[in-house]
Amino acid sequence: MSLEMSTLVTYAKTKGFVYQGSEIYGGLANSWDYGPLGAQLKENIKNLWIKEFVQKRKDMVLLDASIMMNPNVWVASGHVGSFSDPLMECKECHTRHRADKLVEEALERDPNFPVPANWAWDKTPLEDLNSYNTAGHLACPNCGAKNWGEVKRFNLMLSTSQWVTEDGTSLVYLRPETAQGIFVNFSNIARSSRKKIPFGVAQCGKAFRNEITPKNFIFRTREFEQIEIEYFCKPGTDAETFETWLVDEGKFFTDVLGLKSDKVRFIEIPAEGLPHYSKRAGDFEYLFPFGWGEISTLANRTDYDLGAHMKHSGADLSYFDPYDNTKYLPYVIEPSIGLSRLTLAALCDSYDEIPGEEWTSKVVMRFAPQVAPIKVGIFPLVKKFSESANELYGILSKEFMCEYDEAGTIWKRYQRADEIGIPFSICIEPENYDQGQVTVRDRDTGEQEIVVIVELIEWLKTKGC
Ligand SMILES: [Zn+2]
Incomplete structure (x- = not known):
């Protein structure tokens, strides 16, 4: 029997897995609270992940970095400059949509659907998206009109302010990913833990993204939880390290968490869809009631992040390898999992309705x-x-x-x-x-x-x- 999301949302509330956030005040758009069972479920998944990837291994350690970091971190990581989605508004019904997502959804329905010129997912140039809209390819999913306002870039970072002096505040961002906390602590961790490359750092925690179209219950929310690993290795061993993580992560989903293996798949991101610094990446997806959805990204990020932080901070983040007396910037393989999404996958995977x-x-x-x-x-x-x-x-x-x-x-x-x-x-x-x-x-x-x-x-x- 196929499960409807609305059925699961109701069931999750009734039994105490997930409630609408701030419900007695009419809620807050797209916020969800984990009830007694949901909180425990999420905690169990997180602890199994720590056990599997930190406790059982000699080459892994744990970190818990701050949610608010020096704003220069996000300049160096590229988030201030380019962490944005192409946003457009329907001139008829005034709903907002992501141009790239509408194209992707159209492609899922029909693989021959025309794509914009220079199509590169969310990185497609704005002028190409605008001329594509003018040609009338996309219809508003809300009202069906093809009358779009100009496509604009919309930065996804949430920010707040903190007091710096008696009469002023300064802008700080809520981290859009946990990863950067690991990169900026790389030298501290390597020194204090005495780990030798290859080694990895695991971190669990909240991250925030000002999504234009949050949807599908706890699948895409503005506040979410990540369980991320940055695995540092010697350049040249990165391709092989990627392969190992591909196997280990797949086993975690099916063998450790027990998700049905025919509902988990790995989809390679084609080379033209990769960010410029990435050598290889792909998504683990789970077959949710609304279709395949990403639960994890595995990426070879090369030495891009450490290099960017070295350049912007002036700190020397290179690593001296005692095995062969060489000095280098390590490459990074990043298995990054959305814990909230994985919790949703566990709920969907377990739900079994029996005619009574x-x-x-x-x-x-x-x-x-x-x-x-x-x-x-x-x-x-x-x-x-x-x-x-x-x-x-x-x-x-x-x-x-x-x-x-x-x-x-x-x-x-x-x-x-x-x-x-x-x-x-x-x-x-x-x-x-x-x-x-x-x-x-x-x-x-x-x-x-x-x-x-x-x-x-x-x-x-x-x-x-
Ligand atoms: Zn509309």
Whole structure:
């Protein structure tokens, strides 16, 4: 059964995954708040990423840089000068649209759709986009008119001001990506962590982009969360390093997070679509209900960023390689993931609607145990067994997020557990409990298994919790 986004949005709100931001004030356009289950889900994905790419590896470290940075960072990175989208307004209905996105959407519907002269996605020259509009190729997706205002560049950085003196403020940007925090700290990290190239730096955090057309729930929002890695390597080893990350990242999506492999793909960005400094890049995409959408970009950024910061700051960011006594600017492979988008992918991937019999759940969230916001449901068969159930809660909650529920029939509680994707539910009955064992129900098979309490934590861990 195919899932509609509107169904998922409603479901996510009802169960406490994601709410509309500032809802009691009528909301704020395009802002979303992660509820108790959504916050935990996002945290689990982030922690699995840290475990996989930092904890398990000797060549990776973690960083947490500031959201607000010296504005010169964004001059050096090119964001002040050229981080912009081609924006145009419909003269009939006054809605605003990205010229490049409308062309891309038209191409998806019809690969033979004409493109503007010198077509280079969001970098297409404005004069070519304007003459393309004059020729009447694009219709307004809102009202169908072909009457466009002039295409203009619109910078995507959000800014605020901070006090510098008693009578003045200065402009600061909210970072549009976490990556630059890693580049400007490169020398600090290399020195203090004693890592030798090749090594990488991972960072999780909020980033902000003033998107013209945010849409699709938490897929494209102005405030979002990234999990990014900058992997520094010796020039000449970059092509091979890219290949390795391509495999490792793909495995992370399918093997570690458990996303369905036929819903994840890697699309190479053609050479003419690459930024001038990039040698190779591509997008990992997930098949969302609205179509394929980017969840990650893997890019070979060469030595562009370190070189730009060296030039603008005057700091020497070159690296002395003790293995062969050479000095060079490292190349960078960047696996950059949108954590908010990946959380949406996990929600879509898990959602399973089953035509109901009386006692079965209508919706089951089939999260992989390692991703599931809550791992174990603990349900006393009847209320008078609550003391034993609370005792077990005390034991298991040291290791796992647990849910305690004593309201309603046991089947009703199993159903509620399925609806929020709890992989294992435990029913407490005194005959069993007093003998040191419990019955564990598997969410996906419905099968029940007797497990000895002293082995329960280990048992749950081997199941992926
Ligand atoms: Zn219009």
